[in-house]
Amino acid sequence: MRKTRKSRAARRNPFFSAGAFGAFVLGAIVLVTLLAPLIAPHDPLAQDLAHTNAAPGEHGYLLGTDQLGRDLLSRLLYGARTPLLVGVLAVLCGGLFGTALGLLAGFTRGWPDQVLSRLTDIQLALPSILLALLVLSFGGQSTAVLVLVIALTGWPAYFRLVRARVLALRTSEYVEASLTQGIPAWRVAVRDLLPGVRGLVAVTATLDLSRAVLMEAGLSYLGLGAQAPEADWGLMVSEGQGQLLSSWWIAVLPGLGLVFLVISANLLGDHLAHRREDHGGREAAAEPSLAAPTPARTP
Amino acid sequence: MLAFVLRRLGMTLVAVWGALSAVFLVLHTSGDPALMMAPVGADEEQIAALSHALGYDRPIAEQYVAFFGDVLRGDFPDSLTFQQSALHVVWERLPATLTLAATALALACLGAAAAGLWAGGAGGRGGARREWPMWLVFLAQSVPGFYIGVLLVWIFGVELRWLPTSGAAGPAALILPAVTLACGVTPPLARVFRNSLRGELARPYTRTGTALGMSRARVLRHAAHGSMLPVVTVLGLEAGALLGGTVIVESVFSWPGVGQLVITALQNEDYPLVLADLTFLITAFVLVNLIVDLLYGLLDPRVRHSSGRS
Amino acid sequence: LSAASPAARARRSEAVIGLSAAVTTLDPMNTTSVGTDLSVLSSVYSSLVTRRPDLSIGPDAAVSWDRPEPTRWRFRLDGNAAFADGTPLDAEAVAWNVARLLDDGNALRMTSNFPLLRGAEPVDAHTVDLITAEPDADLPAALSFLYLLSPGWAARHNPATEAMGSGPYEIVRYSPGGNVELRARPGYWGPAPAIRDITFRITPSESARVSGLLSGELDMVAGLDPQDLERLAADRALTVHQLDTTRMAFIKLNTLTGPMRDIRVRHAVNYAVDKRAITGSLLKDTVDPSPGQLLTADYAGHDDGLTGYPYDPERARALLAEAGFGPGRPLSVELTVPSGQYVAGDLIVQAVAQQLRQVGVRASINSIPFTVYMQKYLVDQDMSDMQYITQAWPTLAAGGLYGLFVSDSPYAYWADEEFTDAVTEARASTDTARRDELYAAAARRAREQAPVLFLFPQPGIHGTAKNLRWQPRPDDWVRPAEMAWKEAA
Amino acid sequence: MAQHHAAPAAPPLLRISGLGVAFGGTAAVRDASWEVRPGEIVGLVGESGSGKSATGLAVLGLHGPHARVTGSIRLDGRELAGADEKTLRGIRGRRVAMIFQDALDALNPYRTVGAQLAEAYRLHHDAGRAAARERAVELLERVGIDRPAQRAREYPHQFSGGMRQRVMIALALVNEPELIIADEPTTALDATVQAQVLGQLVRLQRETGIAVVLITHDFGVIEQVCDRVVVMYRGRVVEQGPTRRVLGGAVHPYTRALVASVPSMDDAPGRPLPTVPEVIGRLMGEVDEERLADPALRVPEGAPRTAPEPADEPADAAEPAAAAGGTAAEGGALLSVRDLTVTYPVGLRRSHTAVRGVSFDIAPGETFGLVGESGSGKSTVSRVLLGLKQPAAGQVLLDGEDITRLGRRGRRRLAPRVQMVFQDPYGSLNPDRRVGDTVGAGLALHTGLGRAERRARVADLLTEVGLDPALADAYPGRLSGGMRQRVGIARALALEPALLIADEPVSALDVSVQAQVLNLLSDLRRRRGLAMLFVSHDLTVVRHMSSRIAVMRAGEIVEAGDRDQIMESPASDYTRALLDAGYSISRAGRAA
């Protein structure tokens, strides 16, 4: 029974098997990043000035070396560290913040809602990459600032979705039923509303992870994120793009790493979103299609 | 309708005010701009004099008021690097950015319309055969813009030498940056269009159309009209991504627009120029969204008739 | 697309030059950026004298000059020299320009290059005297930077945003930060330039400049990265010029505060870095390591007898241990680099940091924008322990460059009496032999005291379209008037 | 209403034989055969999911890409099943038109009503724009819309529900088809509006002689409108025949049970309604659902033709309350509502008065009915009684204490005394929480019971409402609508309230389930001595449940009094209109 249902979902939803693929690739990237110190053939910072710009396979470097003769394979293995760390932390911060405020605004309505909604309007009026540039250029760059600024540009998405959902759930009969049972409002919010937005937040967070990773990469590319000599995919593309003519692998390979990371997060997020639509029953079906967030994208 | 427009306008102004205040705050908590503007080797007295002349020694509240006065009058201090009105500098770079953004937007709309119609117009029929454009869109969405740009330069500019890779010299030079920029904006548009077209096709009124004997094409046309609302919303939101995208794309392709300008201004800590540039970008973004809101009213009679609620 | 090829442009007498940064102002006295602003403006304005590609000083608006008194230089002007609007470039105009330069109220950036200049006195219509506070042998060299405005025009226009000069070209199009287009001026009083239409295209990214050259969109790019040398040289449509520049690259050590106060530490870092490995890999052997000198060979006062610090990590470790640093108490320093400013600067710094790490010095890299870097360096007087920098002196005089190292210079971060005394005396000396001796002593002192980590001259790698004739220069000037298309083969 | 019969000899206009519609694994329609003759109104009736809509859509090939259609659908002898798009397009709207349930969704919201009508006309007629527009106005006028020329320029959302449905009818009629398939055309409408719209449809049918297939689940409508009726159950046609025969003496046990379970104005109020399983059990003994769907099944010969008499409990549901009715106002009242006025803010400044000066009393153990059309303020009153909404003015006295100005703490004290059964059995249960948690949440808060005691209590409650106590660990997703509503009732009972508010507790349920829930509520009320405020728009149901009734209209009570007095001699015109509009089946006809 279960099996047939699953396979039907698979047939109906082209993203199904892709979702598993996304989860697998994402897991693999995380695993490789965690194990990098054990499996990397070289120190990612060790330079071999005698063998700079070695092509893949040359001088025993499986994927070649960069301009400073650093082993590209080792750098690639380490290179997802910052994007993942920054991405996950930013998603956590932004997600928690946005969800909590969305819950507050949607549940209490009134002035907190007004204030917070205007705040997101204002926030959205500042294109996120610009906000990030501004803060990082004038506020100084560090991992903490990077996380905060990515979280800062991410929270309105959670806020809006959660708020809209809570507004809808707030008037739903089961929430009113809890209220008529005399259950205190905050408890209703936590016990009846939070589970209702849990799935939505999970989907948003997965897609937000790809946004955060892209943003980290974009900022690193512009020189405002990770700093040399650190191995970071976005930074590596920026460092290597001058060498595309002579040593394409220096920029192209880390870029591919980024693409895989983002694709896998997007696939997983899409899959989760679709599964919500498929099995979420009435609630999910009643949501406008917009509420299933499209992955945000930072160029 | 008038009430609707006024309300939107009010919200727009609040958004602009808030965003500019944020910019002001960030800039002012980051140090005395006079320090950055002073000539090399200036002593403390000179800096203090400069600071005073520019009004940076006044209380922050006073400066804040003065700042908005300046913004309202369109009277910005001179850029440090260009030694002329920052607004003028931004203004001069504007056409390049507008050309790029408009071309990219047009490309994105075309791409999104084609992909969305093909995949969403099937109304769930057709399976993978109709879904492949969405996979393409999905891919475009997952590749960082700078990476697309770098690859395009490498392949089409350097290896194949088909297209120019930098500078705003002629229409051919527009192609690569516009395509790169469009890659960033097309995916959300296409996805939303496809989904909302599908949703619209699942709505009873399209079935009514079929039941009245309409052809598939005619039903699609009606559904496409109906599905425009979310598309337009996303279009407004993507205006931000588009403007943000110009920052990176202009850097990659050395496109002399406001995006590149803001990067160099930030690097040079050219405080007045950053301010003028951001003021422009924010206003542009918010204006686009205002237009989108009004378009909303035009597209959906229900919005038009219920000015009270949104 | 063929219209974008160098050959097509040659036929139409056009050329496109890639610039690494935007032209920020059109006022030639309010900028010191040779590679960008002044290169463009040198085509529009003329100066009294000019530095030729071989670095000698030659005539421009002035046909001849001499020094009638130790503190007085006399210039005789070309009688035909005139501005584009017809007003003559005469002694009055020169005197007005000097006055404009020296007026502190104008706050012009060029002013600080003329510390000894006190004023100008017209002698007759075409002769003008320039007065200095002390004898200044380098004044003509400095004057090759001073471009002359028309007094009447300047009163009515804003020189920052408009230009009207007496040079071979006029500006057809300019927007702040945008490309600059020049056209040869029909009424130019000097020899007409070979190429009529010039476009300076702003291409801040190195890769865009390189791909622009390779794809034939750009005819000339100066200051390329050695990493691209091989690929560019392999391209048969291009000519690559390679020479040493007059800029010396080194890592400046803050001897006033922090660990670099200890001379043993300064010596240790000099021994710790394998300069040869760096020039060999990152600079593709385009330059040789410096023989422990602050000057390149082009400067008057270069001492041929010195040798650099050899690569000797053992010695470095020993010195550090002597200074009290070791595995138990590793030395941590901050190494600042202005991002993207200097050829291969970011890579060089990473290589240096890594080599320092191998002798137990933890160097953390701080990559910041050039303006911020200059702010910290000069205005805030807050230089980090080490910073990568390249320095040159426009007059190619040892006294000039050494002036950046004397005790009271804001550039120095080094207070050494012996060096300062030698340089001060040499600068005032009119006796060339004595002066050379003093400069040699100063060079030896600098080598010994190591206020810097000596590296190598900055390589000059310039690429042009095959058919573009241009004599490469060791300095940063890119002058369209020095270019010509070879006859199409 | 429609009593004329087409000549039986006339060849069928539409003949459906052996029709099957399958969605993947589920067979929505199985081997259905029936026909429509010209000029005839055929009712297609059955509970939710029985395949009515699937049949209707299949006729015009509108069943969507996922359905597989087998069998034959012949229109005037021409096969429609499996016909190509072009053929179908010529027939759709031109020869066979459809009317859908929710006219707001079924009309294009982005285009004016006139434009939609004109376009529909031009699809099948070679007419100019002006002519088409004229035709649109003409049709709007025909379906009874005032100022048709002006209204043609308005958008669907500017029309009221009833008028939208008229527009739908106009859209169906614009090309003068031979057959209209109307899928629940009036289900979403108020009783009075429903009467008007149906009246209009029947009038037009008479004028034009169009055949109509009326899909509905309302037997009252069937009885009064249709010539013949087709009954569907689980995708099969279990019975068909002339309306009178089927309602009066169905030969299939399912049909008979279904008809019996519908409350009627003729029934004794408060008498337990015979539920479908009960009746079938009595008629046939144990029969499983699939077997019940067998069209060949027949009611045994000996069984009475009419609905069997239910268990011989006294029909006294309303009696104690009726006795207390007079005294409620004199301080014996459990709940006393005085001059209640409630407003909702509209926009920034204005407000909308949803309830105006409403007063009534409820005595302990009494069931008080509140009836009125949609938007009249019924739910608003219940919300105030529950403390979910603050009134603008007036008092609500519960045991003499004003509960409208209670703080948060006071409201918590109020909770155990007043409880609510909600309308939507799907929306009122949190899909993410187990049934046991939902039922026991109030217990945890208001009683000192331990975990195990609570579990036991929840099990008791579930048993009391007729559910398997093991369901405590289930999620609501697994439950049917009727089961969910029972869970909702159990939750309301957990705190042993004195007053139960039931806001449209059965309007979302199928007829067959409705009877069960109504019986359960009556039963509980009697056993526990609960007072109840019973809110509904359905007069028949309110009459069945309540001893006293108040009729609301536009926020005010237009009339209140004893059930019998309201039903038999209504004082206000509005109540009379409401009574007239109600389609209730008459048992009298069948009793004969």
Ligand SMILES: Nc1ncnc2c1ncn2[C@@H]1O[C@H](COP(=O)(O)OP(=O)(O)OP(=O)(O)O)[C@@H](O)[C@H]1O
């Ligand atoms: N598009 C569809 N996909 C899958 N199953 C469907 C679809 N449409 C209908 N069904 C199923 O077919 C069966 C019959 O549905 P149908 O809509 O005909 O019922 P109905 O009698 O019209 O009910 P209601 O009174 O609720 O309208 C139901 O079990 C339903 O779940």
Ligand SMILES: Nc1ncnc2c1ncn2[C@@H]1O[C@H](COP(=O)(O)OP(=O)(O)OP(=O)(O)O)[C@@H](O)[C@H]1O
């Ligand atoms: N939250 C609200 N905000 C604004 N107006 C409301 C709100 N809830 C109800 N109203 C309005 O108050 C009036 C009464 O609504 P109410 O829900 O009490 O009607 P009802 O009699 O229960 O109708 P129905 O039979 O449709 O449930 C209506 O005009 C409705 O539009």
Ligand SMILES: [Mg+2]
């Ligand atoms: Mg139906």
Ligand SMILES: [Mg+2]
């Ligand atoms: Mg209600």
